[in-house]
Amino acid sequence: MRELIDGSTAIVRGALAAGCDFFAGYPITPASSILTAMMSELPKVGGVAIQGEDEISSIGMCIGAAMAGSRALTATSGPGLSLYSENIGLAIMGEVPLVIVDVQRLGPATGGATTTAQSDVQFVRWGTSGGFPIFALAPSSIQECAELTSEAFRLAQRFRCPVFLMTDKELNLTLNTVEMGDGNGTAGPSIPGTAGAAEPGRPYRYEPPDGMPPLVPYGGEATVRFTGSSHDERALITKDPLTVGALNRHLAAKIEDHRAEIERVIADLEPGAHTLFVSYGSTARTMREAVRRARQAGRKVSAITVQSLWPVPETALAAALGSGVERVVVAELNLGQYCREIERLTDLPVFGLHRVDGELLTPEQFLETLEELA
Amino acid sequence: MNATTLVTPLATYRNETPYPFCPGCGHNLILDQLNQALVKLEIDPAKVVLVSDIGCSGLSDQYFGTSAFHGLHGRSVTYASGIKLARPDLKVVVIMGDGGTGIGGTHLLNAARRNLGLTVLVFNNLNFGMTGGQHSTTTPAGAITATTRGGNLERPLDVCASVAVNGAGYVYRGTSWDKDLADRIAEAIAGETFALFDIWELCTAYYVPNNHSSRKELLATMDGLGFATGILAHRQAPEYAADTNVTKPDALLLLTAEGAKKCGRHLAAMGPADRVFALPGLVFARTAAPVTMIDPGRAGKDSLALAATAAMLNQLGLFPIEALEEAVRRKTLGVMGSPA
Numbered sequence: 001m002r003e004l005i006d007g008s009t010a011i012v013r014g015a016l017a018a019g020c021d022f023f024a025g026y027p028i029t030p031a032s033s034i035l036t037a038m039m040s041e042l043p044k045v046g047g048v049a050i051q052g053e054d055e056i057s058s059i060g061m062c063i064g065a066a067m068a069g070s071r072a073l074t075a076t077s078g079p080g081l082s083l084y085s086e087n088i089g090l091a092i093m094g095e096v097p098l099v100i101v102d103v104q105r106l107g108p109a110t111g112g113a114t115t116t117a118q119s120d121v122q123f124v125r126w127g128t129s130g131g132f133p134i135f136a137l138a139p140s141s142i143q144e145c146a147e148l149t150s151e152a153f154r155l156a157q158r159f160r161c162p163v164f165l166m167t168d169k170e171l172n173l174t175l176n177t178v179e180m181g182d183g184n185g186t187a188g189p190s191i192p193g194t195a196g197a198a199e200p201g202r203p204y205r206y207e208p209p210d211g212m213p214p215l216v217p218y219g220g221e222a223t224v225r226f227t228g229s230s231h232d233e234r235a236l237i238t239k240d241p242l243t244v245g246a247l248n249r250h251l252a253a254k255i256e257d258h259r260a261e262i263e264r265v266i267a268d269l270e271p272g273a274h275t276l277f278v279s280y281g282s283t284a285r286t287m288r289e290a291v292r293r294a295r296q297a298g299r300k301v302s303a304i305t306v307q308s309l310w311p312v313p314e315t316a317l318a319a320a321l322g323s324g325v326e327r328v329v330v331a332e333l334n335l336g337q338y339c340r341e342i343e344r345l346t347d348l349p350v351f352g353l354h355r356v357d358g359e360l361l362t363p364e365q366f367l368e369t370l371e372e373l374a
Numbered sequence: 375m376n377a378t379t380l381v382t383p384l385a386t387y388r389n390e391t392p393y394p395f396c397p398g399c400g401h402n403l404i405l406d407q408l409n410q411a412l413v414k415l416e417i418d419p420a421k422v423v424l425v426s427d428i429g430c431s432g433l434s435d436q437y438f439g440t441s442a443f444h445g446l447h448g449r450s451v452t453y454a455s456g457i458k459l460a461r462p463d464l465k466v467v468v469i470m471g472d473g474g475t476g477i478g479g480t481h482l483l484n485a486a487r488r489n490l491g492l493t494v495l496v497f498n499n500l501n502f503g504m505t506g507g508q509h510s511t512t513t514p515a516g517a518i519t520a521t522t523r524g525g526n527l528e529r530p531l532d533v534c535a536s537v538a539v540n541g542a543g544y545v546y547r548g549t550s551w552d553k554d555l556a557d558r559i560a561e562a563i564a565g566e567t568f569a570l571f572d573i574w575e576l577c578t579a580y581y582v583p584n585n586h587s588s589r590k591e592l593l594a595t596m597d598g599l600g601f602a603t604g605i606l607a608h609r610q611a612p613e614y615a616a617d618t619n620v621t622k623p624d625a626l627l628l629l630t631a632e633g634a635k636k637c638g639r640h641l642a643a644m645g646p647a648d649r650v651f652a653l654p655g656l657v658f659a660r661t662a663a664p665v666t667m668i669d670p671g672r673a674g675k676d677s678l679a680l681a682a683t684a685a686m687l688n689q690l691g692l693f694p695i696e697a698l699e700e701a702v703r704r705k706t707l708g709v710m711g712s713p714a
Contacts, residue, residue, distance in 0.1 A: 022460055046621050046640070048459050053484040057452040060445070060481075064425075064456025067443065068464070072456075090446050218441050219461045223420045225435075227444040236436055237444075 003180050007145040007172040008033040010180070011101060011165065012041060014149030015073050020099075021047035022070035024061040026054055026080060029113040030169040031103040034075035055083035059100070063087060066096050067226050069217030071153055075101035078119055079110060081127070088162055089128035090228040092251060095204065095213065097156035099149070104168040104281075104333075106358045115358025116169040118281055118333040124164045125310050130248075133255040135262065136164040136310040140284035142178045145171065148264075148307065155262065159254055160212050166309060168333070170282045170360060204233045206246040210257035255311060263313035266305040269323045270295070273302040275370055276325040278317075278342055280306040283331050283361055290366030301370060312341045321346045329353055329369055331361055387412040387419055389439045398582070400550035400575020401431055401497055405438075408467070408495065410556035412440070415563060422465045425454040427474035429504045431497040434469045448478030451485050454492045462615040465563050468494040473502050475533055476511030486537035486568050491613040493562045493569045496533060499577035507580025514595050518584040530599065534572045538607040543567020545607035547596075550575035551589060558605070566613040625649045626663070627686050629679055634658040651686045653678075 011034055015023075023038035025031070035051065042049040048065070052058030055076055062072040076084060081102055091098050106112040107119045120127075124136050135155050137148045145167065152163040196205075198214040200222040205213040216224050225235035230244045238244065266284075268291065269276075279287040284305040291303045304320045306313060321328065321342075328346065330339040331353040339352045353369050355361050388409050395401045412422065422440040426432045428447035435442035445453045454466045475482065475496050485492060501519050502508040509519040511531040518525060538545045544562045548555060550573055562569035574592050576582050585591070596603065622643035628634045634656045641661035644650065648663040653670055666689065673681035680702065687695055 022456075024456070046623075046643070050459060052452070053480055056449060057455070057481050057484065060449045060452025061456035061459065063445070064443065064453035064458075065460035066456075067453075068457045068460035070456075070460045086446055087449070094445075218423050218443075218457060219421065219464050221420060223439065223441045225442045225444075227442075228446060229444060235442075235444075237433070 001180055002177060004175050004177050005142055005180065006033070006175050007139070007142055007167055008037060008103075010142045010145035011075075011149045011167070011172070012037040013180075014146035015099070015153065016041060016045065017146070018071065018150040018153035020071045020073045020153065021045065022062065022065040022072040023047070023049040023074065024052050024058040024065070024072075025074050025076065026052050026058050028055075028077045028080045030105055030173050031075040031077045031080070031101065033172065034101060034103070038073070055080040056087065059084045059087040059091075059098075062098055063091055063094070063096050066098050067094070067215075067218060067224075069219070071097070071157070073099045073101070073153075075103065077103050077105045077113075078107045078123075081120055081123065085127050088134070089130065089132075091162040092128065092130075092132045092134065093228045094226050095160035095215075095251075096162065097153075097160050097215065098162045099152045099156050099165065100162055101149075101165045101167065103172045104166065106356070112358050114169065116282070116333060116360065117356065117358065118166070118168055118283065118337070121166065121309060121332070121334065121337040124166065132248075132251050134162055134164060134310060135159065135255065135308070136166050137264065138166040138280040138307055138309050139171065140266075140279075140281055140305050140307070142171075142176050143180065144307065146180070151264075158212065159258070160215055161255065164310075166281065168282055202233050203235050204231065204247070206233060206243075206250040209246070209250045209253040211250075212254055259311040259313075260315055262308055262311075263316050264307035265313050265316040265320075266307065267316060267320055268304070269302040269320060270300050271324070273300040273324070274326045275301050275373060276320055276323070276328045277301065277303040277331060277366065278306065278320075278328060278338075279303070279331040280309060280338065281333075283333055286361050286363055287331055287366060290363040290370075293363055294367060294370060299370065306338070309338070312345075314345060317342065317345055321348060327351065327373055329366075329373070331366065333361065383416045384413060384419065387422075387438050387440055389437060391437055393437055394433060395430060396577075396579045398576060398578035399430070399503075400499060400573075400577075401434065403550040404495065404497055404555070404573055404575065405434055407550075407552075407555040408469075408559055409438070411559035411563060414556065414560045417465060417563075421463070422467065423454070423457055425450045425457070425466060425468045427468070427470035427478070429471040429473050429502065431469050431471045432474075432504075448474050448476070449481065450474060451478055451481035451492065451494065454494075455481075455485055455490055458490055458492060458615045462491070462613075466492050467563060468492055470494065470496055471503070472496065472498045472500060472510040472512040476531070479511070479531075479536075482533070482537060482570070483540050486542035486570065487540045488614040489541050489543055489568045489611050491566045491568065491615055493559065493571075495559070495571045496573060497575060498533075498572055499575050499581055500530075501577055501581045501584075503577045503579055503581075507577070507584060514599065517581075519580070532599075532601060534570065534601070534606050537568070537570045541568070541611070542570055542607060543609055543611055543613075544569035544605070545572075546570070546605050547572040547574075547601060547603045549573065549589070549592065549603075566616065567609070567611060623648065625651070625686065625690055625692075627668075627682055628652040628656055628658055629682060631656060649690065651682065651689075653682065 106117040427450040638659040644663035
């Protein structure tokens with residue numbers, strides 16, 4: 001069905017399609033429309049939505065609810081994400097399935113509430129003590145907002161970890177006429193963990209290191225323990241180096257060792273192209289328009305839209321980087337946060353196309369870059 | 375838990391591990407009283423979640439056989455709130471120190487203001503024990519701590535008054551030696567309001583040696599501050615989580631095959647006291663709610679939903695049928711939202 005719709009609405013639909021039944025958030029531009037929509041929609045499906053007294057309580061409530069069996073969602077922007085930081089660490093350590101929408105705006109600090117940016121790409125990856133890996137997905141269209149929100153819930157349930165949906169002010173607040181599918185985000189089948197059945201008294205597993213312990217929510221037949229301190233498999237605090245080492249390697253391995261299976265890119269590679277554009281989010285839409293115009297003018301050019309920002313989709317990127325291109329241009333609304341991820345994957349010259357003035361990159365800027373590098 | 379569930383009373387909710395606290399530490403006394411309260415209540419340990427904060431008291435949950443959540447400093451009330459909102463049937467008990475009370479002050483105030491049914495036990499030993507005896511928000515003026523070597527310059531927080539004035543249903547101040555503490559804790563857990571206990575106790579590692587403190591000194595300090603003891607507030611007010619948690623519809627109207635398919639979860643959750651209304655010929659999931667078929671009569675496709683809603687309303691009496699008629703009249707006249 002063709003609809004006039006914005007990204008926030010699509011995200012809400014994707015969340016509901018994935019069975020989201022808990023939302024807590026604090027008002028912040030440009031993420032507030034997700035909060036207001038969830039406050040309206042969740043009661044209709046028997047879920048709970050609440051406006052917390054601050055961002056800290058909002059994500060805290062989501063973590064508590066998730067451990068009580070809810071499929072929890074929260075949404076914020078840069079300044080709120082800063083306040084989420086300590087609890088992102090807790091969600092990683094306690095292995096909490098949680099979806100966090102980061103509607104990016106221009107930073108640092110309050111920056112520009114109504115000005116767009118892709119400011120938090122490295123922040124979500126490294127935003128907590130210890131630097132443990134997380135998943136981050138970046139939709140580049142309204143339809144993908146719904147689809148990738150559902151996918152974020154699937155990943156969160158499967159890997160028991162926080163999953164970020166990285167959008168931006170333009171994607172969330174700009175209305176587009178688009179063809180929305182029936183499902184409005186399809187909840188893929190929930191894939192069980194790989195560490196066997198739940199065992200009473202043993203809420204965590206470190207063997208195999210990449211296995212996911214099954215989540216037993218509060219309120220069932222058996223008691224359940226949860227902790228954010230270094231712990232053994234019974235969730236009892238420990239300093240035993242063997243146990244603590246196994247725990248921390250497990251927290252990394254369960255994501256890093258599965259990176260290949262969750263890679264998501266839209267590759268548009270043209271034989272004979274000398275330049276490869278790499279982008280994500282709203283900037284990828286501009287990139288695709290620039291590619292269309294370049295080809296119309298008879299230029300050969302390749303492009304890749306990264307949808308799974310973290311872990312970096314290295315296999316798909318390596319294929320694009322090895323497709324015969326001679327140079328790479330990474331376009332993003334920051335001063336080169338994802339550029340460094342591409343640089344470490346290739347010996348080709350990598351150029352950054354950046355903008356940090358609150359405006360979008362334009363197709364003309366892409367085309368000018370293409371001319372300059374030719 | 376339904377009425378027919380049999381609960382075998384437990385002799386203790388403690389596990390076999392001895393407490394790790396210093397000799398003379400008040401935490402031992404308070405936790406024993408909490409244990410007695412749980413024994414008295416005969417609760418299923420899987421239906422109790424002990425949410426602990428950070429600091430010495432943050433270790434407490436490990437010595438109990440209930441469910442437990444050990445999170446970040448000052449944020450225990452937020453996790454407890456999420457658990458209670460998701461599962462209002464669970465008993466959620468928060469254990470925090472005076473440190474957690476200070477850093478998480480806004481969460482305490484807001485949980486009290488919402489009257490969310492948590493029982494918060496503040497283990498108030500007037501200083502930060504685990505990190506070396508620094509002053510907290512409840513350290514009395516003049517007290518010597520690691521960070522107030524010349525005597526504390528700040529006024530101590532009256533945590534009871536703060537939550538009481540903002541709507542807490544149950545507020546108690548006392549000490550770790552109170553004979554009726556277990557009864558009071560049991561009373562609060564059994565009740566369905568936000569409850570806060572400000573329990574004064576001795577930190578024998580730091581506060582006692584720094585201030586030559588004792589049980590008698592503690593009571594004198596409390597008295598000098600004009601801090602009343604005992605039950606300071608006890609009122610009935612709607613509990614937030616149960617009041618806002620709608621887990622199933624009271625009535626459901628099924629109009630289309632697609633809609634009926636989506637309502638399987640609701641139909642399964644509905645009981646004999648609820649009502650399902652449906653158009654003839656629809657296939658839908660099994661439900662314990664009585665089902666009433668609605669005759670669509672001559673209603674066309676455009677007016678089917680309205681006619682069926684009117685038929686359902688007629689039977690349920692949720693609001694006067696005249697209100698629906700008036701709404702339809704205004705809509706037809708194009709004057710929706712303005713007075714007739």
